[in-house]
Amino acid sequence: MTVIASNVATEGKPKEKTKAKKRYLKAKRDRRKKKQSTGDVAGTNIKVSKQDESQQLSEDEGAASNQDVENDREQVLEEPKAGPSSQKDHKEEKRPRKRQKLDQELTPSAAGPSREPSPVLEETSARSSLTPPAALPAFPLPKRPDAPSKSTLALQGLDKALMEAELVDPAKTHSLPESGDDQESGLSERTVKRLKDLGIADLFAVQTAVIPFLLADNRQRSLYLPYDPPRDICASAPTGSGKTLAYVLPIVEILSARIITRLRALVVLPTRDLVNQVRETFEAVAKGRGLKIGTATGQHSFAHEQVQLVGDTSTYLQGGSSKVDILICTPGRLIDHLNGTPNFSLQHLRFLVIDEADRLLAQSFQDWLARVLAATRPSSPDNIPESAASPSLSTSSHGLPYPDALAPAYHHLIREVAQVHTDLDEKKESSCQKLLFSATLTRDPSKISALNLRNPKYFVVQSAAEEQPTKEGAVMDIVMEKFSMPATLTEHMIVCETVQKPLMLFFLVHQHDVRNALVFTKSAESTTRLVRLFEFFESIWAQEKNGAMHKQAAIRAYSSDLSASDRKSILEQFRNQEIHILVCSDLISRGIDISHVSHVVSYDAPVDMRKYVHRVGRTARAGRKGDAWTLVEEQEARYFKNMMKAAAHIDPVKRMRVSEKDVAPYVPTYEKALVKLREVYSR
Structure with missing residues (x-):
């Protein structure tokens, strides 16, 4: 209490x-x-x-x-x-x-230091004393890496032979002798005389490098080299520098020594038009040599091509059968004959030419490259069909013995001697020599390795840059795909609105006298529409001027919508200058050689540098002068300039400014032509 x-x-x-x-x-x-x-x-x-x-x-x-x-x-x-x-x-x-x-x-103890505070109290104190986090650190902006070193490139799988490429000066030429053999190039007197008859007196840069390499000695001229096969070749040169003749001349020179007709040269091209053009070159150079040249493009029926290419399809022949010495074809049709034509064999092949190599290597149609390379190499004896009538001789339909000759590398497939080996036996390899040509030859290690090149030799027609005068600097430009253009080419760029592009084309035709010209569009439909608009414009313009002091330009469309015969006819008219302007898609941008083309107009700007190179390469060929015009829409100007800067080619492309005053005289006529075009498409 x-x-x-x-x-x-x-x-x-x-x-x-x-x-x-x-x-x-x-x-x-x-x-x-x-x-x-x-x-x-x-x-x-x-x-x-x-x-x-x-x-x-x-x-x-x-x-x-x-x-x-x-x-x-x-x-x-x-x-x-x-x-x-x-x-x-x-x-x-x-x-x-x-x-x-x-x-x-x-x-705290008086005798010693104070005891550490409790962990619970420390955690509470730290939690209460938290401060707002500081700003994140700033990172540097990404930038384009420098060119890799030679050792880095080797580690990445790039062909080491590319680092030892032979650089050829684009201005280098070689004059053919007036008579007799050409000792420097290795061409015979007969070939030199034929070139003189064709009006060819000089060899261009790529020809001066490749032809002597292929005709260096008598051993290289042999049809079979099973014990010491030849080196493969990769050649990169600007468009119009004579790459086709660089492989046509050695092939004709070497195959002229053949006695029995075998398929010894195979040329693969991306389009039918190129096939026809290369065939014309072979026929012109090989005239009087007795060489048989064939094509396979799908233009004719498959059965018709079989009859033209293969001599006997009724009996299996281990050595194959061929009616042609040289076959020029597209990859798709080549695979069809490998799959479905009996006795169509590549075992005697001496040359495998892949022209426009960058485009063909990018195509994976039926895995054509691996199939062709496998067909040039001998298979094992177990893969010989049981339907073979005889190991060494077969009988033709007339009952006479038919030689079933095998290439030297295939002798081990003869059944009687397949199991017989002696100390004198030596390993035999295919004699097929691969020749790759392109203006934009690929440097992708995976694609180059797929070719299984044998000790390749690279030839690059490119002068050393002024800022990199050494060979190493020039080779680095090759690796980084710095494209080279003909020295006689003049390049222009016109930036305009989309609706003004037809006016710019009319301005070029009438003010700058653009004739003998190729005009490139982005599609076959655009080609047809532009040709109709141009025809309406020219017709109205001639009526308004009463025909005085005006010669109407003849214009035609060239696209994949036309048949092969129509395309051939149009090209002949253009070569004969009956057609002044040929409007086409990129179908014709690769390899087509028309000597008098003096202007190339990219009505639709190309989307990548390779297309630009092949388009402008249709002019300024073989040392002649030429102009390239590119119409760039305003929304495309930045992309186009960046593309040129990335290829280190922005300086040669000069911008030309066209004012409204310059095109004002053509505006009324253009509007009338546009009304007519709308009437046609509205029906």
Whole structure:
């Protein structure tokens, strides 16, 4: 009752702090000061306001008071009754064990360093002292890497022979002798005379490098080289530099020594038009040599081509049968004959020419390249068909013995001697020599490795750049695909709105006398539409001028929509200059050689640099001058310029500005022609 009375009496008065509470609050303040000093050293800049500190102290005091009340109540219940003085002394001497332990943890020892704070308190303090995260660090912008080193390129699988490529100066030429053999090039007197008859007196740069390499010695002229096969060739030269003649002349020179007709030269081209053009070149050079030249493009029926190419299809012949010495074809039709024509064999092949190699290597039609390469190599004896009538001789339809001759590399397939081996046996390889030609020859290691080239020799017609006069610098330009253009080519660029492109074409035709020109569009439909619009314009223009001082330009379309006979007829008219302007798609942009083309207009700008190179290469051929015009829409100008900069070819392309005043005379006529075109397409 005494304790209760005292509590009631002291109610409403501020309670005096006990010694335990004072010690607790002192330790609290010391600990907070220690944390503040530690935070300043670590750079955390912890700051506690006086208001927060006072609020925290009041909370701590309240917690301590409540704890004291609880302790007092426990003592009243546990201790015997006594007077006030004795209770007070006993309370000071014996505090709760929990309180004593807490005091020992919070009170620093005088004999040594203070104890580390509790992990729970540290975590609470760190959580309360978090500051907003700093901004993320700035990273540098990406940039184009430098050209890789030679060792890096070798590690990436690039053909090491490319680093040893022979650079040929584009200006280099070789004059043919007036009579007799050409000792420097290796051409015979008969071939030199034939070239003179065709009006060819000089060999161009790529020809001066490739022809002597193929005709270096008499051994190279052999039809079969099973023990020492020849090296393969990769040649890169600008369009119009004479790549076709560079392989036609050596093939005709070497195959002229043949006695029995076998398929010894295979030329693969991407389009039918190129096949016909190359055939004309072979026929012109090989005139009087007795060589038989055939084509396979799908222009005629498959059965008709079989009759033209293969002599006997009724009996299996291990050596094959052929009516032609040279076959010029497209890859799709070649695979058809390999699959479906009996006795069509490539085992006697001496030359495999892949012209426009970058485009053909990109085609995967029926995996044509792997199939052709496999057909040039001998198979195992187990793959010989059981239908073979005889291992060495077959019988023709007349009952006479038919020679079943095998190429030297295939002799092990004869069944009687297949299991017979002697010490004199030596490994024989195919004599097929691969010749790759292109204006933009690929440097993709995976595509080059797929060719299985045998110790290849690279020829690159390209002069060393002024900023990189060394051979190493020029080779790096080759690797990075820096394209070269004919020195006699002049290039122009006109930036205009889309609706003004027809006006720009009319302006070029009438103001700059663009005749004997090829105009390239993006599709066959665009070709047809542009030709009709131009015809309407020329007709109205002639009527308005009454025909005075104006010669109407003849224009025709050339696209894949036309039949083969129509395309051939149009090309003949264009060569004879009966047609002044030929509007075409990219079908004709590769390889077609029309000597009098003096202008090339890209009505629709090319989407990549390779297309641009092959388009403008239709002019300025064989040392002649030529102009290339590119009409670039305003929204395409940035892309086109970046494409030229990436190829390091922006400087030669000069921008020509055409004002509204320049095209104003043609606007009324153009609007009338446009109305007529709309009437045609609205029917």
